[in-house]
Amino acid sequence: MPPFALVAAASGALVLTIGFLLSRSRSPPHPFPPGPKPLPLVGNLLDMTTSMDWTTFSKWTDRYGGVVYLNVLGRPIILLNSIKANVDLLEKRASKYSDRPQFPLINLAGHQWNFGFQPYGKEWQSRRRVFTSQYNSMATLRSFYDAHRSAISNFLLNVLREPQDISNHLRLRSAQAIFDVTYGISVKSFDDRLVSTAEAVMDVVSLALNPGMWILNPIPIFNLLPGWLGGATISAKIQRCQSDLEDLRNVPFDIVKKSMAVGTAKPCFTTNLLRESGPVSEELIRDTAAIAMGAAYETTFSAGEVFLLAMTMHEDIQRSAQNEIDSVIGSDRLPDFIDRERLPFVTAIMKEVLRWHPPAPIGIPHELLEDDIYEGMLIPSGSIVMVNIWQVLHDSEMYPGPFNFDPYRFIQEGKLDVSKNDPGRFTFGFGRRSCPGRLFAEDSLWLMIAQFLAVYAISPLPEGPPPRAEFTMGGISQPLPFGRVVRVRSDAARKLLAELQED
Numbered sequence: 248m249p250p251f252a253l254v255a256a257a258s259g260a261l262v263l264t265i266g267f268l269l270s271r272s273r274s275p276p277h278p279f280p281p282g283p284k285p286l287p288l289v290g291n292l293l294d295m296t297t298s299m300d301w302t303t304f305s306k307w308t309d310r311y312g313g314v315v316y317l318n319v320l321g322r323p324i325i326l327l328n329s330i331k332a333n334v335d336l337l338e339k340r341a342s343k344y345s346d347r348p349q350f351p352l353i354n355l356a357g358h359q360w361n362f363g364f365q366p367y368g369k370e371w372q373s374r375r376r377v378f379t380s381q382y383n384s385m386a387t388l389r390s391f392y393d394a395h396r397s398a399i400s401n402f403l404l405n406v407l408r409e410p411q412d413i414s415n416h417l418r419l420r421s422a423q424a425i426f427d428v429t430y431g432i433s434v435k436s437f438d439d440r441l442v443s444t445a446e447a448v449m450d451v452v453s454l455a456l457n458p459g460m461w462i463l464n465p466i467p468i469f470n471l472l473p474g475w476l477g478g479a480t481i482s483a484k485i486q487r488c489q490s491d492l493e494d495l496r497n498v499p500f501d502i503v504k505k506s507m508a509v510g511t512a513k514p515c516f517t518t519n520l521l522r523e524s525g526p527v528s529e530e531l532i533r534d535t536a537a538i539a540m541g542a543a544y545e546t547t548f549s550a551g552e553v554f555l556l557a558m559t560m561h562e563d564i565q566r567s568a569q570n571e572i573d574s575v576i577g578s579d580r581l582p583d584f585i586d587r588e589r590l591p592f593v594t595a596i597m598k599e600v601l602r603w604h605p606p607a608p609i610g611i612p613h614e615l616l617e618d619d620i621y622e623g624m625l626i627p628s629g630s631i632v633m634v635n636i637w638q639v640l641h642d643s644e645m646y647p648g649p650f651n652f653d654p655y656r657f658i659q660e661g662k663l664d665v666s667k668n669d670p671g672r673f674t675f676g677f678g679r680r681s682c683p684g685r686l687f688a689e690d691s692l693w694l695m696i697a698q699f700l701a702v703y704a705i706s707p708l709p710e711g712p713p714p715r716a717e718f719t720m721g722g723i724s725q726p727l728p729f730g731r732v733v734r735v736r737s738d739a740a741r742k743l744l745a746e747l748q749e750d
């Protein structure tokens with residue numbers, strides 16, 4: 248254990264003791280929900296593993312049910328493991344359950360303007376409303392189609408040139424689509440300063456959302472560390488995080504403003520809002536634009552990697568999708584958004600990708616604003632409420648054989664049917680804080696799947712272990728590296744690739 252963690256744990260003990268005694272001194276008329284037995288002083292600290300471990304959380308469903316109570320350092324934590332509990336609490340009682348807890352590292356990095364972490368209230372509401380005015384409008388989403396097309400064309404061409412670097416190409420595609428849509432800026436390569444800044448910001452966000460960081464909060468201890476114990480290095484790193492975040496917030500926005508002034512700006516999220524006459528301030532437009540980059544980059548990349556893993560593991564499913572594409576579209580053009588209705592199996596694969604391994608398996612924690620009684624149990628005010636999205640999507644009643652990658656579960660009589668079990672309903676969270684980028688994310692993933700399968704085939708390495716469904720832990724999770732071979736499917740596919748234009 249690093250020294251700072253020891254110091255943090257030791258100094259936290261006093262706080263824990265007080266918290267624990269206080270929590271014990273309450274004798275609620277209603278019991279807390281069931282959960283693993285807490286230890287004296289630390290409560291359930293050891294049950295909450297150091298990384299976000301949804302599989303451990305899910306095991307508790309069998310033992311304790313859909314609502315699990317933990318007490319960590321005197322702080323109540325509620326895990327919602329079932330669809331019913333999530334709908335009943337986060338959706339039906341949204342006015343109580345839509346706040347966010349404090350994330351100390353997020354605050355320290357300077358995210359106070361980021362509505363994804365803001366408390367529930369007017370400020371959050373007005374920012375989210377501006378964001379959804381674009382990302383939930385079908386007309387605006389359609390205007391983003393060209394950005395998706397061009398990012399995916401670049402991706403397909405990059406794969407042709409360097410198939411072994413497919414993960415990097417997938418990352419670049421995520422960055423290109425979101426920078427184009429948000430700022431009308433085309434980032435050319437993975438080394439682009441804007442992309443590396445976004446990566447650095449997201450690395451810190453991922454760390455900051457780790458329960459170890461917001462439960463133990465070692466930051467006050469870092470501040471006390473003398474230089475020889477790493478204090479100076481830590482403080483330099485913190486300053487770097489702050490300046491990266493400010494760059495992400497300001498640099499692309501300033502580029503758009505300059506190009507608007509000389510009449511060369513491409514229509515995008517930022518120009519749409521800046522041109523609208525209305526009460527929205529320039530600062531608010533700048534802030535909401537910057538959020539999209541952070542929120543979309545890692546999540547859409549992760550979904551793309553999950554797709555590649557699933558196809559490498561299930562070549563038969565891949566071939567069925569390719570047969571569908573060949574018979575509906577033929578081989579003289581690439582599938583496009585207009586074909587969506589006619590490619591139900593491709594859509595079923597997209598839905599199953601989002602179910603089989605959701606990119607944000609335990610979402611972003613909420614905080615409860617006031618005491619609540621649910622099914623006779625007390626959920627105390629101030630509880631941190633964590634949604635086990637992964638478990639919801641592995642509910643064996645809703646999704647029989649939940650560990651299998653099985654897009655056929657969404658096909659009834661040859662047609663797509665997600666009327667009762669659409670994973671998109673759960674993968675993006677529940678209630679008023681649910682992801683406002685859902686429609687954009689599904690558009691982006693669908694086109695990538697359809698066009699990739701039209702021209703490429705992916706298979707396991709001929710030698711070496713077959714790929715396994717293994718994933719990184721953390722706020723945003725993705726497959727562990729796995730071996731695969733990508734090849735152009737046919738001469739017709741090669742011709743289609745030759746006709747593609749690079750942006």
Ligand code: HEM
Nearest residue numbers: 363539542543546607610611675676677680681682684688
């Ligand atoms: C596959 C891709 C994506 C997944 C799986 C995903 C998932 C999520 C989840 C689980 C949350 C937390 C919901 C909650 O607190 O209950 C969230 C929040 C959010 N997402 Fe996404 N997301 C994705 C893509 C995107 C994209 C493309 C954008 C923007 C264009 C976006 C913007 C946001 C924002 C702004 C929030 C914060 C909402 C708030 O606090 O009010 N996400 N997302």
